[in-house]
Amino acid sequence: MRETLIKQRYRLGTKGWFYAGRYGIERYLYIFHRISGLGIILYLSLHIILTSTRIFGQGIWVASMEMVDKPIFKFGEYLVVAAFIYHALNGLRLFFIELSFFIGKPSRQDYPYTTSVKRQRPFVYLTMIALLCLLVIMSVDFYFI
Amino acid sequence: MPLLTFKIQRFDPEKDKEPYMQEFTFEVEKGLTILDCLNYIKENLDATLSYRASCRMGICGSCAMLINDYPRLACETQVLVLGKTLIEIKPLPNYPLVKDLIVDLTPLFAKHRAVKPYVIHPDERQPEKEFIQTNQEQTKYLQFAYCLKCGICLAACPTVATADNFLGPQALAQAYRYNSDTRDNGLKDREKIIDSSYGLWRCHMAGACAEACPKGVDPALAIQLMKKETILGKKKNIAPLALPLVGVEPRPGIPKAPERTVK
Numbered sequence: 001m002r003e004t005l006i007k008q009r010y011r012l013g014t015k016g017w018f019y020a021g022r023y024g025i026e027r028y029l030y031i032f033h034r035i036s037g038l039g040i041i042l043y044l045s046l047h048i049i050l051t052s053t054r055i056f057g058q059g060i061w062v063a064s065m066e067m068v069d070k071p072i073f074k075f076g077e078y079l080v081v082a083a084f085i086y087h088a089l090n091g092l093r094l095f096f097i098e099l100s101f102f103i104g105k106p107s108r109q110d111y112p113y114t115t116s117v118k119r120q121r122p123f124v125y126l127t128m129i130a131l132l133c134l135l136v137i138m139s140v141d142f143y144f145i
Numbered sequence: 146m147p148l149l150t151f152k153i154q155r156f157d158p159e160k161d162k163e164p165y166m167q168e169f170t171f172e173v174e175k176g177l178t179i180l181d182c183l184n185y186i187k188e189n190l191d192a193t194l195s196y197r198a199s200c201r202m203g204i205c206g207s208c209a210m211l212i213n214d215y216p217r218l219a220c221e222t223q224v225l226v227l228g229k230t231l232i233e234i235k236p237l238p239n240y241p242l243v244k245d246l247i248v249d250l251t252p253l254f255a256k257h258r259a260v261k262p263y264v265i266h267p268d269e270r271q272p273e274k275e276f277i278q279t280n281q282e283q284t285k286y287l288q289f290a291y292c293l294k295c296g297i298c299l300a301a302c303p304t305v306a307t308a309d310n311f312l313g314p315q316a317l318a319q320a321y322r323y324n325s326d327t328r329d330n331g332l333k334d335r336e337k338i339i340d341s342s343y344g345l346w347r348c349h350m351a352g353a354c355a356e357a358c359p360k361g362v363d364p365a366l367a368i369q370l371m372k373k374e375t376i377l378g379k380k381k382n383i384a385p386l387a388l389p390l391v392g393v394e395p396r397p398g399i400p401k402a403p404e405r406t407v408k
Binding site: 100108 | 211213214215216238239240284285286287288289291301303305306307309325349350351352353355356357358360361362363365366367369370372373376
């Protein structure tokens with residue numbers, strides 16, 4: 001057999017997460033789930049570092065609080081809450097699907113084929129509607145109350 | 146007849162440093178598949194074009210490629226059904242590239258082999274009679290038995306894009322296919338391989354494998370069902386062996402079967 005000259009070069013890498021080609025919505029939800037998860041972890045570590053400044057005394061604590069009291073950090077906080085809501089709701093969806101709810105059972109396949117992905121899609125839409133409602137409530141609470 | 150342009154990725158490891166795109170424009174008629182068009186190019190326009198194809202009817206799984214940003218079998222894709230005048234053809238992603246549209250499917254077969262994709266008998270002896278399996282029992286795995294090993298699901302999977310060690314939808318679906326077979330008793334053997342961080346639990350239901358599969362195998366379904374079975378435990382009946390026929394008289398005129406030649 002001819003030796004494969006290009007090893008691993010054609011693997012998509014993280015580009016493969018973002019550019020998903022023309023697949024269904026679930027593949028994009030998967031990508032957002034990863035990004036929102038990473039965002040929440042990043043926020044958690046920043047949050048722990050920032051709040052730990054309290055041990056160095058009142059003055060440093062007040063100074064660090066003033067540092068983050070800017071619109072850009074407020075917007076960042078908004079994104080964290082949005083990511084948290086998305087991650088929680090989509091995680092709940094995945095929890096049910098991984099326990100085999102809404103995906104159907106194996107069956108004899110006739111063309112045109114039906115898939116588990118299509119069968120669970122109404123559940124995806126329901127999750128997205130819930131997400132939208134919670135995002136609206138959160139935005140109102142965040143900026144207007 | 147409509148005039149179509151085919152933009153095809155070319156790469157010859159002996160000449161080229163990087164893959165590049167080459168265009169071919171010609172008239173096509175209704176009913177032609179992508180594979181027919183590739184054959185036309187090879188026979189009339191550029192004989193150096195390399196691609197893998199065999200049965201030309203969606204049985205062998207050789208001609209899987211990325212057609213207009215979606216992995217498909219070239220032999221099952223009607224060129225006019227795509228509805229575009231520009232058709233871009235690339236090799237399947239997530240595999241090492243060999244030449245032009247040919248990728249090295251060795252990772253796919255290695256993963257497939259890793260899950261022991263064969264019936265492991267309940268005891269070490271070879272069965273003397275056939276297993277009795279009902280239609281309902283067969284339906285539990287039949288869908289997954291249609292896998293062609295074309296490699297499309299691994300090309301579609303976003304996890305495979307970054308995790309080489311992930312077993313992937315094809316191998317996991319085959320693990321479920323044999324685990325669900327009542328003739329098989331290899332559940333414990335396979336569990337060690339699939340119930341691992343690079344096995345079952347690396348799948349996060351992106352669903353692309355199920356959507357792209359040209360045979361409706363639905364690996365995503367198999368993987369989710371297997372997750373549930375791994376969490377909650379699986380109860381499985383082993384198919385009984387057929388009883389020897391007693392008191393059956395052959396119809397008159399039917400000759401007696403010859404003696405067994407293999408003991």
